[in-house]
Amino acid sequence: MAALSPWDSNLGQSNRAQLAEIDASCRGSVLLFFLSGMLWLLAGTVLALLASYKLHAPGFLGDAAWLTFGRIRTAHLNAVIYGFSAEVAVGVILWLMCRLCRVPLMAQSLINSAAVLWNIGLVIGIVGILAGDTTGVEYLELPKYCTPILFLSFALIAVWTIVIFRFRREKHLYVSQWYILAAVLWFPWLYSTAQLLLVMDPARGAVQAAVNWWYGHNVLGLWFTPVGLASIYYFLPKVIGRPIHSYYLSVLGFWTLALFYNWNGFHHLVGGPFPAWMITISIVASVMMIIPVVATAINHHFTMIGHFGKLKYSPTLRFIVFGAMSYTVSSLQGVLSAVRWFSETAHFTHHTVAHAHWGMYAFFTMTMFGSMYYILPRITQREWPSERLISLHFWCTAVGIILYVAPLSWGGWLQGKAMLDAQIPFLEVVKVTLPYLKLRTVTGVILAVGHVAFFANICWLLVRTFGPYRQPEPMILAGVQPQTAPVGK
Amino acid sequence: MGIISFILIGSSLAFPAVALYALWWAGREGQLRHHDKAALLPFDQEEPLGQMTDVVLNRSSFPKQTLTNKA
Amino acid sequence: MNYGPLLFLGILFTLASSWFGLVVMPNQQLGSLQPNMDTNTGVVFPQPLPGEAAQGRELYRSLGCNYCHTQQVRREGFGSDIARGWGKRGSVARDYIYDRPVFLGSSRTGPDLTNIGERQPSYEWHYSHLYNPQTTSKGSIMPPYAFLFELRRVGPDGPSTNAVKLGGEFAPEPGWEVHPKPEAKQLVEYLRSLRSSVALPEAPLPKLE
Numbered sequence: 001m002a003a004l005s006p007w008d009s010n011l012g013q014s015n016r017a018q019l020a021e022i023d024a025s026c027r028g029s030v031l032l033f034f035l036s037g038m039l040w041l042l043a044g045t046v047l048a049l050l051a052s053y054k055l056h057a058p059g060f061l062g063d064a065a066w067l068t069f070g071r072i073r074t075a076h077l078n079a080v081i082y083g084f085s086a087e088v089a090v091g092v093i094l095w096l097m098c099r100l101c102r103v104p105l106m107a108q109s110l111i112n113s114a115a116v117l118w119n120i121g122l123v124i125g126i127v128g129i130l131a132g133d134t135t136g137v138e139y140l141e142l143p144k145y146c147t148p149i150l151f152l153s154f155a156l157i158a159v160w161t162i163v164i165f166r167f168r169r170e171k172h173l174y175v176s177q178w179y180i181l182a183a184v185l186w187f188p189w190l191y192s193t194a195q196l197l198l199v200m201d202p203a204r205g206a207v208q209a210a211v212n213w214w215y216g217h218n219v220l221g222l223w224f225t226p227v228g229l230a231s232i233y234y235f236l237p238k239v240i241g242r243p244i245h246s247y248y249l250s251v252l253g254f255w256t257l258a259l260f261y262n263w264n265g266f267h268h269l270v271g272g273p274f275p276a277w278m279i280t281i282s283i284v285a286s287v288m289m290i291i292p293v294v295a296t297a298i299n300h301h302f303t304m305i306g307h308f309g310k311l312k313y314s315p316t317l318r319f320i321v322f323g324a325m326s327y328t329v330s331s332l333q334g335v336l337s338a339v340r341w342f343s344e345t346a347h348f349t350h351h352t353v354a355h356a357h358w359g360m361y362a363f364f365t366m367t368m369f370g371s372m373y374y375i376l377p378r379i380t381q382r383e384w385p386s387e388r389l390i391s392l393h394f395w396c397t398a399v400g401i402i403l404y405v406a407p408l409s410w411g412g413w414l415q416g417k418a419m420l421d422a423q424i425p426f427l428e429v430v431k432v433t434l435p436y437l438k439l440r441t442v443t444g445v446i447l448a449v450g451h452v453a454f455f456a457n458i459c460w461l462l463v464r465t466f467g468p469y470r471q472p473e474p475m476i477l478a479g480v481q482p483q484t485a486p487v488g489k
Numbered sequence: 490m491g492i493i494s495f496i497l498i499g500s501s502l503a504f505p506a507v508a509l510y511a512l513w514w515a516g517r518e519g520q521l522r523h524h525d526k527a528a529l530l531p532f533d534q535e536e537p538l539g540q541m542t543d544v545v546l547n548r549s550s551f552p553k554q555t556l557t558n559k560a
Numbered sequence: 561m562n563y564g565p566l567l568f569l570g571i572l573f574t575l576a577s578s579w580f581g582l583v584v585m586p587n588q589q590l591g592s593l594q595p596n597m598d599t600n601t602g603v604v605f606p607q608p609l610p611g612e613a614a615q616g617r618e619l620y621r622s623l624g625c626n627y628c629h630t631q632q633v634r635r636e637g638f639g640s641d642i643a644r645g646w647g648k649r650g651s652v653a654r655d656y657i658y659d660r661p662v663f664l665g666s667s668r669t670g671p672d673l674t675n676i677g678e679r680q681p682s683y684e685w686h687y688s689h690l691y692n693p694q695t696t697s698k699g700s701i702m703p704p705y706a707f708l709f710e711l712r713r714v715g716p717d718g719p720s721t722n723a724v725k726l727g728g729e730f731a732p733e734p735g736w737e738v739h740p741k742p743e744a745k746q747l748v749e750y751l752r753s754l755r756s757s758v759a760l761p762e763a764p765l766p767k768l769e
Contacts, residue, residue: 062703065707071623132622133622173515197583204593206586234531238531272634
C-alpha cells in the first residue's frame, strides 16, 4: 500500500501550490457562508434563550404578538436550521468538494450571489414568521413568499456543486463525496415535493401530515446527516493522519443509510390517524437504521483507537469526535423512540425536543464547528488567535449540550409517564417538567457563551492581518517541510 | 389533483432512472472497487499519511518528532 | 466486491420506492376521502368551518398554538388520551379532510384540543384563560394572550356584560374593563368548533354502559 495518495502522479501542479490555490479560491465564498451562518447562530441563540425562558416564565415579554412563544420558538428553529446549519453546511460542502476534486472553486460570484439570495430570503421569511405569516407546517414554517428565493439559491448551490464535481481533476471518489452529492441532490427533491404538497397546493387532510414528516425527518436524515458524516469521514482520518479503518464499512454505511433513512418519517406519527401499514413500515425502517449507525460507529471508533491522545492538540478532532459519538447516541435514541412501547410514553413530550438537539446540535453542529476550525485558518492563511477562546468554546458547548439533552430526555420520559396516568391532573404533569425546563435555560446560557467565544475568535482571526504567526512548525499553515521520501508501511 | 398525481408518478419513475444511471456510472468509473486506495484520497504529499495535521492547542507539549512524517 | 453492483441496484430501487411508498401511496389512499353522511340521522361529518371559526383557525396557526397542543386522539389502549377525556374515540384520517394545514401537532406541553369545544364550551372560561391562563389554571405555562384584548372605560351604564370577568390580581384598574378584540372572539369560536364526538364508519363511538 502506497503511503501517499495513489493518484498524485496524475496531477501536473506541485502539490503545495495546488492546495494553496484551492484554499484561496474558496476564501470569499466559504467565508461568506460561514460568517452569515454564524450571525444566524447568534440570532438563533437569542431566540432560543427567549423561547426557553418563556416556557417556564410564560408572562415574560408576553405583551406583543410577535414575541409570543409560538413565534419565537419557530423563528429560532428556522434561524438555526435554514440559517446557521444550512449555510455552514454549504460552506463545508464547497471546501470539501474542491479539496477532494482537486479543483479551485470556479465562478465565485455565482456562489456568492446564492449566499446573498439565501440570506435575503431567510430574513424575509423569519420576519414573516414573527409577523404571523408562518405556514404552520413544522420544519416548513417559512412563508411561501420567501421559499422560491431559497429554492433558487439552493438550486444554484446544488448545480454548482455538481459542476465542481464534473470538472474534477481527481478521478476517484472518496466516500465524503458520495454523501455530499447525495445530499445536494436529495434536498431540492425533498424541498420541492414538500412545498408543492403542503404549501402551494396542499394535499387533502392527513396526507399533509404524512408528507410533513416525510420531509421533516428527511431534511435531517438526508441533508444534514450526510453533510455531517461527510465531514467526519474527511476530517477524522485527515487530522490523525491515518486512513479510515474500513472503507468498505463506510460505503456500506452510506448505502444502508440511503436505503433506510427515508422510510423513517412516519415514526413521528405513531398512534396517529393513519392506516397501520404506514406506521409499521417506518418503525421497521427505523429499527433497520441500527445497521448504518453501528457500521459507522465501529468504523469511527476503530479509526480513533490509539489516537485519542491527539485530542489534546486539535480542536477539529475534539469537535469531530464529540459529533461522531453523539451521532451514535442520538441515532440509537431515535431507533428507540420509534418503537411503539417507547413512543407511547415519549411521543408528544420534551423527550422529542431533546432528541432533536442530540441530532442537530450534539452531532451536526459540533461536527460543523470542528470543520470550521480546520477550514478557516486554511482559507484565510491565518492561525487561530486564541487558544483560550477555543477551549472555552469547546467546553461550553460540550458540557452545555450534554447538560441540555441528557436531563431533558429524562424529564420528557417522566412527563410522558405522568401523562399516561389519567389520574394525574394535567397541571401536575406540567409541574413534573418544570425543573428540566429551567435547567435547559441555564444550559442555553452556557451554550451562548460558547457561541460568543467562537464568534469572537473568528472575528479576531479575520482582523489579525498583522502580527507574527505562532511558530513555524505547528501544522496549520507554514508548518510542514516539503516531503521527500514517502513513508513506507 | 390530476397534475399533482402526474408529477408524483412521473418523478417516481424519473428518480430510479437517475439512480440507475448513477449506479452504472459508478460501476464504470471503478468507484465500487479499490477501496484501499480510495481510503487514501484525503492525503497527499503536502499532508501525507502518518502525519497529524491541525496541531493548534497545547503545542509546547506536542512531541516534536511526530511533526515530520519520518516518525 | 463482486456482489457490489447487485447490492447497489437493489438499494437504489428501494430508495426510489420509499418516496413512492411514503408520499404517493398515502396520497392515493387518503387523498380523496369524503365526508360521511350518517344514514339514520342525516348528519354529515366532518363539516367545513364556518367563517369566524375559520378566521380563528388562522390565528391558531399564526400564534403557534400547535407547538404546545395536539389535535389527535390516540385510540383506546394506546396512551391515556381517551381516559383523560380528550375525546370519545380515536382520531382517523377522515376527521382532517378540510384542514389546511393539518394541526396534528407533535407536542403536548398543553392538553389535546381535538374535542375542546365539547369539553369546554364556555366563552367566559376561554376569554379569561386566553387573557391570562393563570386566572383559570394556576401554575400553567401557557403564555398569556392579553394582546387579543383591549382595555375600555366602563360606560355610563355601568360594567358591560361583554367584558371579561377578572377577579383579584388580574382585575383591571377601577373604571376600566377588559374586552375581547374580534381576534379573541374568532379564536374562541374556533376552539368551540373543535368537536369530535361524531361516529364514523371506521371509528364508532364506544357504547354507553
